[in-house]
Amino acid sequence: MDIAYVSAFAALAGSVVGGLISGVATWLAQRSQILAGYRAHQISHREELFRDFILTASKVHGQAIMRNQPDLENLVSMYGALNRMEVLCSALTVECAQRAARVTLESCFQPKKALPEIIEMMKSGAWINPLREFAAAARKELRT
Numbered sequence: 001m002d003i004a005y006v007s008a009f010a011a012l013a014g015s016v017v018g019g020l021i022s023g024v025a026t027w028l029a030q031r032s033q034i035l036a037g038y039r040a041h042q043i044s045h046r047e048e049l050f051r052d053f054i055l056t057a058s059k060v061h062g063q064a065i066m067r068n069q070p071d072l073e074n075l076v077s078m079y080g081a082l083n084r085m086e087v088l089c090s091a092l093t094v095e096c097a098q099r100a101a102r103v104t105l106e107s108c109f110q111p112k113k114a115l116p117e118i119i120e121m122m123k124s125g126a127w128i129n130p131l132r133e134f135a136a137a138a139r140k141e142l143r144t
Contacts, residue, residue, distance in 0.1 A: 043142060046088060050138045053081035053097060054131055057104050061130060064108040065118065078104070089141060096137040103130035 056078040063070045082101055086094050107130075113121070 042088075046138075046142060049081060049084055049088065050142075053078065053085065054135070056081060057100055057131055061104045061107055064104065064110070065113050066115070068112060070108050075105075090137075093134070093137045093141045096134040100130045100134045103128070 056074050059074045060070050060078055063074070078101060082094075082097050085097050089097075107128075
């Protein structure tokens with residue numbers, strides 16, 4: 001075989017290998033960018049869901065402590081957010097959200113408090129924050 005053919009085949013093989021490596025590297029880079037974008041979207045969606053649940057549960061809890069009738073629309077919204085969490089979130093986060101919703105719902109049946117009583121409860125540390133455990137679980141889920 002002629003030396004010219006050997007060098008031509010070596011150059012051709014080098015070009016093919018270089019092109020394949022470049023193509024695979026580009027594909028891997030694009031794939032990792034797509035996965036990073038998907039993860040960022042999921043985190044953003046969960047943050048919004050957690051925010052909605054916390055705001056609604058806080059409203060329901062505050063209304064239940066101060067009024068005889070909690071706002072049914074907010075109560076339904078709280079359980080709607082809880083149901084969406086069951087689809088998207090970890091079992092620990094959902095369990096903490098269910099406990100927070102249960103405590104919030106139970107507060108609807110407790111004796112109502114006047115504003116001075118609420119302030120005194122907050123000062124003395126007797127104030128119950130039903131969302132504390134949920135907030136910790138949500139924070140942990142967003143970090144992982």
